[in-house]
Amino acid sequence: MTATTIVEDVVDQPLGVYTRPRGGNGWRDWITTVDHKKIGILYGVAALFFFVVGGIEALLIRLQLATPNGTVLGADMYNQVFTMHGVTMIFLAAMPLSAAFANYLIPLQIGARDVAFPRLNALSFWIFLAGGIVLNLSWILGGAPDGGWFGYAPNTGIVFSPSPGMDFYALGLQITGVASLMSSINLTVTILNMRAPGMTLFRMPVFTWMMLVTQLLLVFAMPVIAVALFLLAFSRLFGARFFDPSVGGDALLWQHLFWIFGHPEVYILILPSFGIISEVIPTFSRKPIFGYPFMVFSGIAIGFMGWGVWAHHMFVSGIGPVSVAAFSLSTMFIAVPTGVKILNWMATMWGGRIKFSAPMLFAVGVVSMFTIGGLSGVTHAISPADTQQTDTYYIVAHFHYVIFGGIIFGLFAGLYFWWPKVFGHMLSDGVGKVNFWVMLVGFNLTFGPMHVLGLQGMARRIDSYSPGFGFELWNMVSTVGAFLIALSIAIFVVNVVLSAMKARGQAPCGPDPWDARSLEWLTPNPTPVHNFDEVPVVESLDEFWHRKYGTDEDGRVVRVASAEEVCEDGSAVGVHLPSPSFWPIVFASGLPFIALGLIFNLWLTVPGGLLVVMAIYAWIFEPVDDPDAAHGDHDDHGGDEAAADTIEEAPVV
Amino acid sequence: MSTAEITEEQNDVVHDDDHDHPSDSKYFQIALILGVLTALEVATYYVDIGPALIPVLMVMMVVKFFIVAAWFMHLRFDNSLFTKFFVGGLVLAVAVYVIALSTFEFWSKG
């Protein structure tokens, strides 16, 4: 169905401005989409864009620190660049890229047609984008945030950070936080309520389990940073005395609130990646995941225990020896469930017929690089040792090994693995291997030496260092490594472009290119808009695999059906889908006005507020569906009441 | 009326009420109990009960909390998943913030 003109729509339906848009393929379709797959792609594109932005910020840092007394960036500019590097990478690149996978794959892996609240899903994306725009507008509107991604008070108050940068920080992250919270509620309800018949919780793929834990962490952690950011914003904008030491304001209050969020946040960052490689490794080892219950329970354990360790970020802040000892102990314990996962991934590979395609290389990269980062993390847990390590480059080394080595490698594994599912063609595996090796070498050259620099005493969060301390060699090596990483990203972009060009004019790749295990591969590539022709009935874990493979009388695994026989052809017509809507993007567009208004001129908040309020009311009252939309076969529900509820009844959101 | 007697009166409500939906008159009875509890709470402002003050206030607060959640919010009769989410959030919040307050030596220095 091509996009009809707005005039025709209005004439067809006498509902005027509330007429819901119909589906199509143009830019209006993308702006009004509520399809989880399109939203996933939107998140992915935005995240990769911000990843490049954050990467440029990183290269600027490395250029400045390549030599002693660097002159690339002045001190004030350096503060802005390193702050924005952290903020961008965590909130605008890593989290949205994980959200891309979550949005695209969760409904497919549980056998659903969409998420529980499709319009809310779209709203989350547009609000995230609004927040990213607000944060980056700071560069041209008075200065970017300069207080570090961790924003320690009172340094971030108006006395020590007089530029509007930290206002952009407080409001921009508040906006993106709302998006995350909404999305986490949406995906939690989706996973709990919309699984296909027969898909019990313990038949869900590990990826979906890890995403469920991630969503629950988001639900409970986001409000904490919301409060911290409100306190900061009210202090800066309205003169509240939360962090003013002269009247009893306490810097530690900020630190507690920030890290009570901040530590669960790092598990929010890593669990999706753990989930991705828990799909990739079994596929390319041609073995089921080793110890599925242990993988699930260790993920749950990480989710719980992650709440009990936050003050290990505060060992030298003056909380006293009792607190330090308690958190030191809890931090040592939390290494255990992750260790369980590492062992299970290795045991999955052991004895498997391993194929080192690009996704597998990245996945093995995660296992190895995260282990290194985890080991340095264990050394931080021992608080006397941490007293020396803290605020040095040793810490920077640790978290980049777990963040880049753990998260980024995992996300790249996912990109290579699921690219055919999303786009209908494979990325070149040969170029992908080059991508991996250049990234691996560049990454280790960049962050490996930082362990040495840190233990030799190089402080972090400083814009330059003096000659004569012996820091020169490893800083230069690190900078070279950073440019190698940049090269590897360029190789990835080349891969994307070349693969798309090669695929043009050719038929989409056939079903199941990797001989994979989970339900998303049941649909053709690329996934049709309605997902499954028929809602699948699930009888086991790795349901898709078990439709292709059985065991013979001797208990050996034998192929019982080809991919073409098992996979659907995507030809179902008239499946009833949630209709697109303007209101999510209208709602989100009001938020930058509110933010800018609070920072510069309160009058600006009025149009912003009006846009938001108008969007809410229009949303509530918009007709459920295009009245002419096709009503599908009613046996496509497969008895799944919840899916029927979502699609056929007027959803509240 | 002592706290023990109030709890007993509340227990009567528990035993009577095995349907899925309390009747309107049940709701009025529950509101009456809540009102009495509130009156007792306020009474502590006027009557000095010494060191029993904080424990008594905490108990009454928890009881009121529980009554509103279990009956007015219908948690008692609904899917236990709802209770798990609510109690989960509550327990997590209490645990995390009590620990944080402890690092401020709140319990000793106030």
Add this chain to the structure above:
Amino acid sequence: MSHNKLAMWVFLGSECLLFGALISTYLVYRGRFASGPAPGDIFDIPFTSVSSFVLLMSSLTMVLALSAIKRGDLRNNRLWLLTTALLGSLFIGGQVYEFTTFFREGLGYTTSPFSSAFFTLTGFHGVHVSLGIIMLMSMFISSLRGSLRKEHSETVEIIGLYWHFVDIVWIFIFTVIYLVPSPTS
């Protein structure tokens, strides 16, 4: 189970963390009143007791509104929805009076960490109540237009859950902030 209801309960779970943070901030700062009024000097327990009672009773009227729409009694549904909104407004009116009195007595938003924390906590709660009143009135108007019928009782139920939660938070605040004796200057 219902998506909307599950979503509301998940949201309420997250709100526990929000209000917990605000309450903890208050507790850390209640004794840090700089040269301004201390909590023990300025709170008016009798007055706040009355407004707390009003909010508590609004939970009763809320649940009566739900009970009415469930049995198809749209007229009483409207009556109890309006009453709930009115009781809520009375509570907010009491808050406004309380805050302006405090302000006149020297407790401004920026006077001290105690004052900032107190007004932020009670302010957030007040905003939650106000949003609730807006939702209640929206339902009331919907009902007047004939758009809120027996089959829409779940909407009333879910907004009711939100309303009761906001009431529960006040139960907590009233005890911990007002009734537990506060520092004096």
